[in-house]
Amino acid sequence: LGIKHKRFSHCPSTDVCNVNHQNKAGYTPIMLAALAAVDAEKDMRIVEVLFACGDVNAKASQAGQTALMLAVSHGRIDMVKALLACGTDVNIQDDEGSTALMCASEHGHVEIVKLLLAQPGCNGGLEDNDGSTALSIALEAGHKDIAVLLYAHVNFSKTQSPGTPRLGRKTSPGPTHRGTFD
Known part of the structure; x- marks a missing residue:
């Protein structure tokens, strides 16, 4: 050959x-x-x-x-x-906007979800043509264990994509920082 x-x-x-x-x-x-x-x-x-x-x-x-x-x-x-x-490329979307991560989330393949999330640049926040994300798909399919993994990846991952929302810890207003409704 x-x-x-x-x-x-x-x-x-x-x-x-x-x-x-x-x-x-x-x-x-x-x-x-x-x-x-x-x-x-x-x-x-x-x-x-x-x-x-x-x-x-x-x-x-x-x-x-x-x-x-x-x-x-x-x-x-x-x-x-x-x-x-x-x-x-883990983020490629098919004609309906679905990704491999969405497929794994829908079918309940926990170990595959973990593998995909471990890939650099894996975007767990992508939406399909109906506006669903891997997280919403996992929840709808009743795969709470996968939903927890996805939630953590989207909200607490150190290697987030630009524009991915991150939940931050809110500090209580100090004496010089009063809340809007105070």
Whole structure:
């Protein structure tokens, strides 16, 4: 094989196949692999090479989902880890405005939520087309444990995105600082 890549140095030549080619349903080989259940370590290495050789942020032509969103919605934590290792963007939104974090929150995948929140720049405050956030989605689905994680991330995270509201501790007005209604 004529193999080269920045991370693995194992990407087959682009003359062999196009890992970014979408099938009639709009999915790439990377997206389909993200749905697979992989048991053997050697098989996971093949998946990692596939992910490293193509565009892990590509959107399906129908609904605009990414490989990460597909892996998340099916609870494939091993695939989520592999995609994150390849630099997938956790904040990409599909055609409905949903993110991978919103999918994990809706489906109750606590460990995946933790993985996504641990990614630098993960924006837990993004809204979908209906104005819902990952937090409101988790609450609506009854996943209070996830809601607590999301609340803490949005309100107390040290690596917040600009414009994310932060709850601060209010101090009582001192002798020189009187409240508005005093």
